[in-house]
């Protein structure tokens with residue numbers, strides 16, 4: 001079999017995807033570039049980067065290149081008597097036939113995606129739903145037809161954008177194959193949402209979350225422990241829990257605050273205007289928030305920022321992408337948070353902190 005250079009070329013991938021999409025080796029398909037909002041005062045992900053939509057035909061061409069890699073790996077596997085199995089020998093054989101693939105930006109990603117079963121894809125960048133509905137539907141249909149092994153296709157979405165789509169449009173997008181939305185809730189506290197320039201109210205988050213779920217999407221809401229600092233932690237904890245209770249999403253995911261360089265909140269932190277919580281205070285806030293949760297979601301701590309340690313020195317909270325099922329495991333999580341607080345107290349007494 002010969003590899004035809006004209007059939008495979010570089011395609012675009014963005015930098016960011018949620019941790020759970022990295023864990024499942026999701027295929028990354030860049031549908032838009034950067035963030036159309038780009039004003040949240042804690043976020044430096046796309047600072048200085050210009051937002052743009054990609055023409056659907058360009059995205060479709062990228063999908064075709066990915067599918068071409070899959071097809072040719074599969075043909076090579078059969079030729080080498082691996083009966084379609086993708087393994088290192090197959091990948092090496094393909095690289096030997098076409099050495100230009102050694103510097104191909106997406107070849108390794110597609111190979112690892114296939115090794116992981118080829119089941120999940122993530123549409124980049126920060127707010128895919130901002131695309132015109134008919135164009136997004138066209139891209140999704142093409143993706144599902146070209147790569148039929150996909151079981152889950154996910155994307156980030158802003159609450160504001162979800163609210164701007166009609167219920168019918170959301171259903172059409174879901175039926176075309178986008179199955180899970182990751183939303184940056186950050187907080188349910190109205191004053192804090194305003195302070196960080198999230199561009200959405202607590203009520204707006206609730207409305208959008210319910211609307212997304214009514215259309216059929218699995219909903220994953222990210223919140224940011226520590227975002228309120230010493231001044232607003234209590235309202236942040238209680239109001240975030242209340243908003244999440246109202247939405248009752250499938251997942252909530254903790255992505256703890258840190259002062260990201262180049263952000264307005266980092267400047268406030270450096271000047272002393274914003275006072276960051278200590279590790280102990282972070283756990284106290286987390287405990288208050290968890291105590292106030294009264295829903296049936298899975299609670300996940302799958303971001304590396306959930307750093308607290310337990311008494312044996314291991315990570316306090318599981319970083320599983322499926323997290324803890326509430327309410328069944330609520331008492332267990334609260335017990336772990338108490339253990340984390342005791343561990344920090346012990347560290348202080350013994351001078352380890």
Ligand code: SF4
Pocket residue numbers: 035036037038039040043044045046126158184
């Ligand atoms: S919407 Fe998301 S990506 Fe955009 S600035 Fe806010 S947190 Fe960052």
